Structures are given as structure tokens and as C-alpha cells.
Amino acid sequence: MNQLHNAFTLFLSLLVEAIPFLLFGVLLSSSLIFLVDERQLITRLPKNPFLGAIVGSCIGFLFPVCECGNVPVARRLLLKGVSPSVAIAFLLAAPTINPVVIWSTWIAFGDRPQIVVLRVLFSLGISILIGCIFSVQKDLRPLLQATLAKRLNVLIGESTALSPESSRFGDAARRKPLAAGTWFRLRPSQRTQSSKTESIVPQQEEKVPVLLQSGTFLLNSSGTPSRLDSFLPETVSTFYASVSPVAKGWRFLDNVVQxxxxxxxxxxxxxxxxxIIQVFIPREFVLNLGQDTVTSILAMLVLAGIVSICSTVDAFFALSFASTFTSGSLLAFLVFGPMIDIKGIGLMLSVFKPRMIIYLFALAAQLTFIFTLSYSYFW
Amino acid sequence: MIFLFSVFSFSNGFSPKQRKKFAKINQWLDVFALLSWGILLLKYCFTGQLKLLIHPNFFWLVLATGIILLILSLTKGIACLTSNAEVGDKNDHIVLFPPGLGSIVLIVVALAGFAIAPNVLSSQAALQRGVAENLPLTRSEPQAFYTSIKPEERSLLDWVRTLNAYPEPDAYAGQQAKVKGFVVHLPQLPEDYLLISRFVITCCAVDAYPVGIPVKLATNRAVYPPDTWLTIEGEMISETLSLNREMMNETAQAERQLVLAAKSIEVIPTPADPYDY
Structure with missing residues (x-):
């Protein structure tokens, strides 16, 4: 009973420490989505894959999103014609390379500054590496399609531009509708229309069929599609044009609460x-696992994949293992967790094919392992 | 994955009217989730229970968060009452939990927080974490500062830090000491020894780190059951004890240890701020 009470106290302690940071992150990400002009940003991104990857990793400072917010943003960046290296580097790095996350990591691990610094450096390194890798692999269809979308978007220059992704992702999603969780239904007429658009610039910009807009959609019970990511404004310009300040305020509130x-x-x-791990699993077992250089990193990688805790507060989660696990493994948790976890995979399926996610997963896991292992040995 | 699965089957399985009704209920669940957490955080702030949970450096953060949550909940409540049109339209955004479940979980945990007060971590927790006489290496402390404090004015944590800076037990033999802490019965210590301990917090109770010094009693330690708070006055001596600092396991090797030979022991109530920083 006493132990249960202890466990409950620790549980509350984690929550009370983490909720302020969660709230802060959510407030910031909700407000900055309204403030940062994406289109301006995109025109200024470098074309060089390596530079692009570096810049992409750092966009997190403009969009302080954790790993739930970054997938819709990365997706929008891809559809707006940002090069794959930028988008993928952003996808992987943004949840870590942003002020709120760095701050909360500092609060939790201020007594070991190397963890804070290396968390940032390793995340940057891995994101840039993976970003560069995918910028060379031009035969990967999802990425190739994105560059096509880029040309289209330059031609049309409108956020409502049709992008080949809509139909391609639609096909992919139709084949495996339940795996994606989000799914699409395209009517044949609309599909032919969208496939034609590679050569034809659409005349009507006012009334583009809802399924041809860039975005993820759900078919609701009445059969009418509704936007899955409608809470994110398409671009600032269209958003400002269409929404009054009061409505914008409500929308901000809605987003924050959600x-x-x-x-x-x-x-x-x-x-x-x-x-539960800290209190109820025998200390000897945890210590045996956590004191060995290799098994501790592996255990933390698995834990990072399962525990889909938000990156703004995952440092506090890691803190509960600080006395039992090696620094290298804590670092592995902090670097890998924000990149890929169960929750993130669910969201990523709305952007990528499963194959692509497996590549990302394998690359990120291996790089994290190598980086943190070398830290354990050479530091 | 299962979450996503259930979400979409859930949201597709109802008529628009039912969905709207659910959406309305969910909105109110949101309001109550925010409200309950706002009140809970403020309650911790004003009852002083926050001391049992986190480091005092972050009290203002919790206070601010409590206030912001209350404001959010109020605004959201007003939104629910006034603008029906807003309700239900935006619930198709990416969701990980079935609608309402997230808020219900938040509300349940907040209510549990009201019902069950946080406790002071017990000696059992200390034993499980391994009471150390030395601080973890990473928590570096200004070493010169602590050795300049007069021995009898050092707190238990000061003693541990001093010992950490200069770990030679014989150097402190004969010094007077007066320390405050709770009793831990270490199984590997003889019956007339106990460990006087404090938890040290750097961030929150999750990282609370027990430190302690063995105390030599004139009687059997059963007189002072575990978790009793004591003020002990006595003299530092050095003895050879089997006390493994790291693991607290049976294979501990006998080592020279700094031991407090108790002269007077006073039982005190659990202090309001049981943790040291």
C-alpha cells in the first residue's frame, strides 16, 4: 500500500513538473502557426541538399512543435514544394530542436549539461544525415512526387494548387485504408482530373473540389469529406483573408485545448x-539492464518507441531513469523518442508509405545507436 | 495503432446528429479537464503540498500554469455556451485517443489527485533506490564552500557533500554533529546501527536521491522504527562497516566509514519540507 502511495506521488510529481512545459509548448506552437508566414519561408530555403537539411532542422525554432505538430507541418512543406531534404530534416529534428524542448531538457538535466548539448547535436546530426540521404535517392517515389509538386506550385503559386500527391497518396491509402488510419476515397472523375493536372493549370482557383486540395481528409458518415488537418491554416495569407480576429481567437483556443x-x-x-518501471520492477533487474552500455541503449530505444510521450516533457520521463541507466542510453531515449514512436508512426502514415517509414525508422534507430554508443565509449 | 483504429471506426459509426451530440459532450469534458487540473495545481501551490512533488524553483511555473488553465477552461466554457456553430466542426483533426477519452483520463487523474494527497517518500523508497553516502558524480558542488561550514552547523546534506569532496573518514573523527533526517533500517548493518537519511531533489520527486550517514546507537534500532524523523546530536567517528554505497546488496565489502556516534536523540514530527535541495 505504501509502495502504491509512493508510486502515485511520483506519478503526480512527474505530471505537475511536466504540465507547465506542455502548456507552454502548446501555446507557443498554436500561436506561431498563425504568425509565421510559410510561403515567405519556403521561397528563402536553400536548394542545396546539405544546406537545406541544416536549415530544415532548424525550422523547429520557428515552429516549436512537438512530434504531433510536426507531421502536419512537414506534410504541408512537402506539398508546398520544399525539397525532400528540408522536409525530412524538419520532420526528424523539429521536435527536439526548439526552444521549449531545449529548456525543459535543461531543467531536467541541468546537472549534466553534456546530455542537453549532445541531445541537440545528435538530433541535428542524424536529421541532416537522413535528410541528405533522401535527397540523393531520387528514385523514391514519394520524394520524386514532391519535386513534381514543387514545379506545379511554382507554376500556380497558390496554396490551393493541385498536387499529384493527393491522388498518389490516395491510391496508397486506398490499398491499405485501415493501416493508415486516415483514408481517402477518390471518385474516378476526380482522379482523372488530378492526373491531368501535371500538364494543365487549373482555371478555377476559387472552387477547387475539396479532395483536390492538399490535405488529409476523412470521409464522414454522410459521405462528405472533411479535412483531417483543418485546424492548421493553409497559409497565413489565405488564413488572414478568410478569418476575422475573433474567429481566429476561437480557433487558437480550440487548437490549444485539443x-x-x-x-x-x-x-x-x-x-x-x-x-511502474521505477517502483514495481525489481531494482536489480533494472540496474542489470541499465548499467550495461549496449543493453541500456537498446532498452531505451525500445522504450522510446513505445512510450509516445511528447518531446517537450520527455526529459522528465528520462529523469526517472537517471540513476539507474547510463547517460548514453538516456541520450538515446531523448534523441530517438521525438523522431519515431508509435504515435508518430500513426501520424506519419498520413504522409509516407509504410516502406518509407521503415527506412526512416531503421536509419534513425541505427544512427542513434551508433552515436550514443560512441558517446558511451569515448566520452 | 489501436487508438487510431478505434478512433476512426468510432467517428464513422454514428449519424451526424449523434456525432454532434458527442462533440458537445466532448467540449464540456474538455472544459472540466482544464478546470480540474487548474484547481489541482493551485491547490498544491496553496497547501504547500507542492514541496512534496517538485523543486521550489518551479513553483511559479506551476502557479502560472494553474491560472492559465483556469482561464482557458473559463474561455472554453463561454465558447461552449455561446457559439454553437463552433462546436463539432473541428473534431476531425488528427486524434490519438477516441473522442473524449483524453479528457476523461485527465479528469480521472485530477480527481485522484484531489482524493489522495501526495506522501513523503518513505524509507522503503530509499532502500529501493539505494541510499548513498556520496552524491552521484554528476552533481558537482562547490567543494571549498561546504568545508568552511562549522561541523556542528552542517546539515545532513552538508555532511554528505563534505564527505564527497574529501572522502577520508578519519579526517572528521572527533567533530561534533547535529543532523536531522528520517530512519532507514539497512539490513546489512548490525542491530545497533541505523541510517539517518534525507532525500535530495534536483527537479522533482521522481529524481529524489536518498543520502545518509550510519548512526551508532546505544540501544537496538527497533526503538526507532523506519521513517521516524529524528534530530541526532553526537560525535563523528570512523569505523569499519560492511556498507556498499552503491548497491546495498549482500556482497558489500567492509570499508572504513564515517559513523555518527549518537549522544542524544530526539524524535521530531515529519517536517513540512522533508526534502533537501
Whole structure:
């Protein structure tokens, strides 16, 4: 009973420490989405894959999103014609390379500054590497399609531009509708129209069929599609043009509450796991696992994949293992967790084919392993 | 994956009218989730229970968060009451939990927080984490500062830090000491020894790190059951004890240890701020 009470206290302690950071992150990401002009940003991105990857990794400072917010943004960047290296580097790095996450990591691990610094450096390194890798592999269809979309977008210059992705992702999603969780249904007429658009610039920009807009859609029960990521404005210009300040305020509130609820739920789930491991699993077992250089890193990689705790607060989760696990393995958790976890995979399926996600997963896991292992040996 | 699965089957399985009704309920669940957490955080702030959970450096953060959550909940409540049109339109955004589940989980945990007060971490937790006489290497402390404090004015943590800076037990033999802490019965210590301990917090209770010094009693330690808070006055001596600092396991090797030979022991109530920083 006493132990249960202890566990509950620790659980509350994790939540009370983490919720302020969660709230701060959510407020910032909700407001900055309204403030940063994506289109301006995109025109200024470098074309060189390596530079692009570096810049892409650092966009996180403009969009302080954790790993739930970054997938819709990365997706929008891809559809707007940003090069794959930028988009992928952003996707992997943004949840770590942003002020809120760095701050909370500092609060948790201020007594070991190397963890904070290396978390940032390793995340940057891995994201840039993977970004560069995918910028060379031009035969990867999803990425090739994105460059096509880029040309289209330059031609049309409008956010409502048709992008080949809509139809291609649609096909992919139709083949495996349930795996994606999000799915599409394209009517044949619309599909032919969208495939023609590679050569034809659409005349009507006012009333583009909803399925041809860039975005993820759900078919609701009445059969009419509704946007999955409608909470994110397409671009600032269209958003400002169409929405009054009051409505914008409500939308901001809605977004904040929604993210708080989702991420708060995830946080409770993750904190419960952390406390259960800390209190109820025999210390000898945890120590044996956690003191060995290799097994500790592997264990933390697995944990990072399962515990989909938000990156703004995952440092506190890792803190509960600080006395039992090696620094290298804590670092592995902090670097890998924000890149890929169960929750993130669910979201990524709305952007990539499963094959692509497996590549990302394998690359990120191996690089994290190599980086943190070399840290363990050489530091 | 299962979450996503259930979400979409859930949201597709109802008529628009039902969906709207669910959406409305979900909106109110949001309001209550925010409200309950706002009140809970403020309650911790004003009852002082926050001391049992996190480092005082972050009290203002929790206070600010409590206030912002209350404001959000109020605004959201007003939005629910006034603009029906807003309701239900935006619930198709990417969701990880079935609608409402996220808020219900938040509300349940907040209510549990109201019902069950946080406790002071017990000696059992200390044993499980391994009471150390030395701080983890990473927590570097200004070493010269602590050795300049007069021995009898050092707190338990000061003693541990001093010992950490200069770990030679014989150097402190004969010094007077007066320390405050709770009792831990270490199985590997003889019956007339106990460990006087404190938890040290750097961020929150999750990283609470127990430190302690063995105390030599004139009687059997059963007189002072575990978790009793004591103020002990006595003299530092050095003895050879089997006390493994790291693991607390049976294979501990006998080593020279700094031991507090108790002269007077006073039982005190659990202090309001049981943790040291």
C-alpha cells in the first residue's frame, strides 16, 4: 500500500513538473502557426541538399512543435514544394530542436549539461544525415512526387494548387485504408482530373473540389469529406483573408485545448509507465539492464518507441531513469523518442508509405545507436 | 495503432446528429479537464503540498500554469455556451485517443489527485533506490564552500557533500554533529546501527536521491522504527562497516566509514519540507 502511495506521488510529481512545459509548448506552437508566414519561408530555403537539411532542422525554432505538430507541418512543406531534404530534416529534428524542448531538457538535466548539448547535436546530426540521404535517392517515389509538386506550385503559386500527391497518396491509402488510419476515397472523375493536372493549370482557383486540395481528409458518415488537418491554416495569407480576429481567437483556443487534451492524455500514459518501471520492477533487474552500455541503449530505444510521450516533457520521463541507466542510453531515449514512436508512426502514415517509414525508422534507430554508443565509449 | 483504429471506426459509426451530440459532450469534458487540473495545481501551490512533488524553483511555473488553465477552461466554457456553430466542426483533426477519452483520463487523474494527497517518500523508497553516502558524480558542488561550514552547523546534506569532496573518514573523527533526517533500517548493518537519511531533489520527486550517514546507537534500532524523523546530536567517528554505497546488496565489502556516534536523540514530527535541495 505504501509502495502504491509512493508510486502515485511520483506519478503526480512527474505530471505537475511536466504540465507547465506542455502548456507552454502548446501555446507557443498554436500561436506561431498563425504568425509565421510559410510561403515567405519556403521561397528563402536553400536548394542545396546539405544546406537545406541544416536549415530544415532548424525550422523547429520557428515552429516549436512537438512530434504531433510536426507531421502536419512537414506534410504541408512537402506539398508546398520544399525539397525532400528540408522536409525530412524538419520532420526528424523539429521536435527536439526548439526552444521549449531545449529548456525543459535543461531543467531536467541541468546537472549534466553534456546530455542537453549532445541531445541537440545528435538530433541535428542524424536529421541532416537522413535528410541528405533522401535527397540523393531520387528514385523514391514519394520524394520524386514532391519535386513534381514543387514545379506545379511554382507554376500556380497558390496554396490551393493541385498536387499529384493527393491522388498518389490516395491510391496508397486506398490499398491499405485501415493501416493508415486516415483514408481517402477518390471518385474516378476526380482522379482523372488530378492526373491531368501535371500538364494543365487549373482555371478555377476559387472552387477547387475539396479532395483536390492538399490535405488529409476523412470521409464522414454522410459521405462528405472533411479535412483531417483543418485546424492548421493553409497559409497565413489565405488564413488572414478568410478569418476575422475573433474567429481566429476561437480557433487558437480550440487548437490549444485539443492539443492539451491529446498530449496530456499521452503524458499521463507515459508517466504511468515510467513510474511502474521505477517502483514495481525489481531494482536489480533494472540496474542489470541499465548499467550495461549496449543493453541500456537498446532498452531505451525500445522504450522510446513505445512510450509516445511528447518531446517537450520527455526529459522528465528520462529523469526517472537517471540513476539507474547510463547517460548514453538516456541520450538515446531523448534523441530517438521525438523522431519515431508509435504515435508518430500513426501520424506519419498520413504522409509516407509504410516502406518509407521503415527506412526512416531503421536509419534513425541505427544512427542513434551508433552515436550514443560512441558517446558511451569515448566520452 | 489501436487508438487510431478505434478512433476512426468510432467517428464513422454514428449519424451526424449523434456525432454532434458527442462533440458537445466532448467540449464540456474538455472544459472540466482544464478546470480540474487548474484547481489541482493551485491547490498544491496553496497547501504547500507542492514541496512534496517538485523543486521550489518551479513553483511559479506551476502557479502560472494553474491560472492559465483556469482561464482557458473559463474561455472554453463561454465558447461552449455561446457559439454553437463552433462546436463539432473541428473534431476531425488528427486524434490519438477516441473522442473524449483524453479528457476523461485527465479528469480521472485530477480527481485522484484531489482524493489522495501526495506522501513523503518513505524509507522503503530509499532502500529501493539505494541510499548513498556520496552524491552521484554528476552533481558537482562547490567543494571549498561546504568545508568552511562549522561541523556542528552542517546539515545532513552538508555532511554528505563534505564527505564527497574529501572522502577520508578519519579526517572528521572527533567533530561534533547535529543532523536531522528520517530512519532507514539497512539490513546489512548490525542491530545497533541505523541510517539517518534525507532525500535530495534536483527537479522533482521522481529524481529524489536518498543520502545518509550510519548512526551508532546505544540501544537496538527497533526503538526507532523506519521513517521516524529524528534530530541526532553526537560525535563523528570512523569505523569499519560492511556498507556498499552503491548497491546495498549482500556482497558489500567492509570499508572504513564515517559513523555518527549518537549522544542524544530526539524524535521530531515529519517536517513540512522533508526534502533537501
Amino acid at each position: 492539443e492539451l487534451r491529446e498530449l496530456g492524455g499521452m503524458l499521463i500514459f507515459g508517466s504511468a509507465i515510467a513510474v
